[in-house]
Amino acid sequence: MRFFTTVVAVLAAAHGAFAVDIQKDIIITFPSGTADDIVNRAMVDIRKAGGMITHEYQLIKAFAAKAPQKVVESVTAWSAEYNAVIEEDNMVKISNDIS
Secondary structure (H helix, E strand, O other), X not given: OHHHHHHXXXXXXXXXXXXXOOEEEEEEEOOOOOOHHHHHHHHHHHHHOOOEEEXXXXXXXXXXXXXXXXXXXXXXXXXXXXXXXXXXXXXXXXXXXXX
16 A cells, blocks of 8 residues: 555656646737837746747737746736736637638
8 A cells, every 4th residue: 555655646746747837829918108128028038938929010019929827927917017918819700600
């Protein structure tokens, strides 16, 4: 019985050690008056955490990224002060056609 308990404990520890943070596809949009260094700070934070910027928008202060969940939460917290909108990047359809 003791052997079984030890094996379960080792497997649980190994699972935690190899866990990977979930990557999310997001779009972050800032109000038009936001300073460029604030937008750049968000992009730098995402890159430092192992994420990547997939698109930078030119007409609006926004970018799309694939980022770990933890950094998304971090950027959401500090960017709230600047009224940033962070949302999951999803497919949008304009018709009810399900085909």
